[in-house]
Amino acid sequence: QSALTQPASVSGSPGQSITLTCTGARSDVGGYEFVSWYQQVPGTAPKLIIFDVTKRPSGVSDRFSGSKSDNTASLTISGLQAEDDADYYCSSYSHSGTLLFGGGTKLTVL
Amino acid sequence: EVQLLESGGDLVQPGGSLRLSCAVSGFTFSDYAMSWVRQAPGKGLEWVSGISKNGAKTDYADSVKGRFTISRDNSNNRLSLQMNSLSAEDTALYYCVKDRATAMVKSFDYWGQGTLVTVSS
Numbered sequence: 001q002s003a004l005t006q007p008a009s010v011s012g013s014p015g016q017s018i019t020l021t022c023t024g025a026r027s028d029v030g031g032y033e034f035v036s037w038y039q040q041v042p043g044t045a046p047k048l049i050i051f052d053v054t055k056r057p058s059g060v061s062d063r064f065s066g067s068k069s070d071n072t073a074s075l076t077i078s079g080l081q082a083e084d085d086a087d088y089y090c091s092s093y094s095h096s097g098t099l100l101f102g103g104g105t106k107l108t109v110l
Numbered sequence: 111e112v113q114l115l116e117s118g119g120d121l122v123q124p125g126g127s128l129r130l131s132c133a134v135s136g137f138t139f140s141d142y143a144m145s146w147v148r149q150a151p152g153k154g155l156e157w158v159s160g161i162s163k164n165g166a167k168t169d170y171a172d173s174v175k176g177r178f179t180i181s182r183d184n185s186n187n188r189l190s191l192q193m194n195s196l197s198a199e200d201t202a203l204y205y206c207v208k209d210r211a212t213a214m215v216k217s218f219d220y221w222g223q224g225t226l227v228t229v230s231s
Contacts, residue, residue, distance in 0.1 A: 045221035
């Protein structure tokens with residue numbers, strides 16, 4: 001069960017759009033529409049921001065959007081704000097019935 | 111208001127056992143799958159185990175299979191994780207999490223605050 005691959009860090013300026021990637025395999029990301037994204041501010045529990053690749057839970061800003069192409073899922077944050085400074089984790093259902101997380105990306109808002 | 115309250119975390123010696131519990135409220139517990147997710151200090155998230163809404167189906171990460179057992183008591187709105195043969199690699203904050211769907215899609219819309227398990231001699 002290898003973790004999904006995420007860049008360790010990404011940075012952007014307020015107002016910019018940035019895209020975080022999450023790379024897996026056909027047996028997980030590429031094979032199912034069960035990719036989720038979580039936002040974690042250090043010292044707090046993670047928060048679900050995208051599920052089923054593209055869907056947003058109620059109350060989550062529409063500045064967050066998800067997509068997928070082949071074995072890579074992406075999270076785009078538009079109109080970057082200081083409050084978006086956090087760690088972001090992707091997850092995907094896997095063919096074995098288990099769940100894989102990515103290693104996480106630290107987003108720094110400059 | 112949905113609440114997930116974990117307990118049972120402690121300092122335990124290598125090879126020891128521990129039982130974590132999660133008391134839930136604010137939703138119909140028996141309608142949703144549940145899981146445990148852990149996070150080692152300064153590290154990322156790792157899914158540990160999941161259980162279906164009626165407890166009939168359970169899943170485990172390879173790293174804990176054969177050592178950990180997940181269970182649930184729908185009468186008392188409680189989720190548990192029995193952990194045996196603990197090693198230093200199991201040191202982490204353990205989160206109780208609610209699946210957003212009734213099926214085990216493993217997408218988690220509510221998280222507890224976590225309970226800390228430290229394995230050390």
